[in-house]
Amino acid sequence: MSNKVAIIASNGSLFDAYKVFNIATASAATDAEVGIFFTFEGLNLIHKEGNQHLPLPEGKEHFQEGFKAAQVPSIDELIVMAKDLGVKFIACQMTMDVMNVKKEDLIYGIDVGGAVTFLDFAKDANVNLTF
Amino acid sequence: MTNIQTDKVLDAKGLACPMPIVKTKKTMNELEPGQVLEIQATDKGSTADLKAWCDNIGHQYIGTIEKGEIIHHFVRKGGEEIEEIKYPHLIENEELARKLESNEQTIILDVREPSEFAFHHIPGSISIPFGELEQRMDDLNKETEMYVICRTGNRSDLAAQKLTQLGFKKVFNVVPGMSEWKGITEKLID
Numbered sequence: 001m002s003n004k005v006a007i008i009a010s011n012g013s014l015f016d017a018y019k020v021f022n023i024a025t026a027s028a029a030t031d032a033e034v035g036i037f038f039t040f041e042g043l044n045l046i047h048k049e050g051n052q053h054l055p056l057p058e059g060k061e062h063f064q065e066g067f068k069a070a071q072v073p074s075i076d077e078l079i080v081m082a083k084d085l086g087v088k089f090i091a092c093q094m095t096m097d098v099m100n101v102k103k104e105d106l107i108y109g110i111d112v113g114g115a116v117t118f119l120d121f122a123k124d125a126n127v128n129l130t131f
Numbered sequence: 132m133t134n135i136q137t138d139k140v141l142d143a144k145g146l147a148c149p150m151p152i153v154k155t156k157k158t159m160n161e162l163e164p165g166q167v168l169e170i171q172a173t174d175k176g177s178t179a180d181l182k183a184w185c186d187n188i189g190h191q192y193i194g195t196i197e198k199g200e201i202i203h204h205f206v207r208k209g210g211e212e213i214e215e216i217k218y219p220h221l222i223e224n225e226e227l228a229r230k231l232e233s234n235e236q237t238i239i240l241d242v243r244e245p246s247e248f249a250f251h252h253i254p255g256s257i258s259i260p261f262g263e264l265e266q267r268m269d270d271l272n273k274e275t276e277m278y279v280i281c282r283t284g285n286r287s288d289l290a291a292q293k294l295t296q297l298g299f300k301k302v303f304n305v306v307p308g309m310s311e312w313k314g315i316t317e318k319l320i321d
Contacts, residue, residue, distance in 0.1 A: 029155075
């Protein structure tokens with residue numbers, strides 16, 4: 001398998017959060033170096049307040065119960081795991097400017113950067129994913 | 132067979148993907164190479180995930196037993212030093228297989244971990260994990276021919292050297308060992 005995984009998180013629903021953080025933690029637990037670039041709605045996933053109320057896609061609200069029944073970890077838990085395993089979080093500066101988000105509005109321990117910051121990480125990644 | 136002896140047990144019951152893998156990864160950091168971890172899980176995807184995870188990291192996936200809701204996985208930590216086989220008296224798998232076919236009386240001593248033995252061993256072989264050899268040597272006769280086997284010939288090399296030091300006269304190391312064994316095997320579990 002790969003040893004470097006580059007992920008773009010560009011959507012902000014609860015489904016997107018699970019896709020991004022599950023793959024990120026699983027990769028990191030398999031000894032990969034993992035970086036996630038949070039851009040546009042994806043920034044929601046690391047927004048201190050926003051990520052406490054991530055919406056389910058319209059018409060899929062009933063899956064809320066499925067999440068409970070399947071005992072999936074919370075997004076907070078997954079973020080702690082991911083950081084603990086060394087996953088690198090990069091918030092998109094341009095999105096922050098457009099949406100008037102400050103670094104203090106985002107969770108602790110992330111980097112802020114532009115497209116090239118991510119591309120520099122992704123250029124020699126064996127796996128590139130976009131969610 | 133219900134309880135297979137391991138070095139540590141991880142309770143990952145009730146956890147959904149990717150937590151069983153994440154917890155296994157963390158727990159493995161606490162073990163020494165060669166030690167065995169039992170992971171108890173309920174996530175049905177964990178069997179395929181753990182196999183793939185072991186292949187990628189270089190751990191040995193030993194096997195899985197499902198008992199009702201609970202899935203028991205056995206994994207042996209990799210990263211052992213590759214040691215040179217030093218003990219001079221060797222016998223190849225094929226030759227040992229021929230001895231077994233011709234019904235010669237052969238004592239096979241399997242020095243792998245109990246979980247490895249439980250999933251896969253030569254019928255009639257005796258299980259004494261390498262770490263327990265000295266305490267249990269009184270179970271063995273020093274004068275009879277003895278064929279020592281493990282997975283790849285390393286642990287059996289050390290075991291053969293130790294048995295010789297302890298006064299055993301006719302000890303052979305089986306190479307390469309169970310990883311390449313083509314003959315019949317049996318297991319202790321369903």
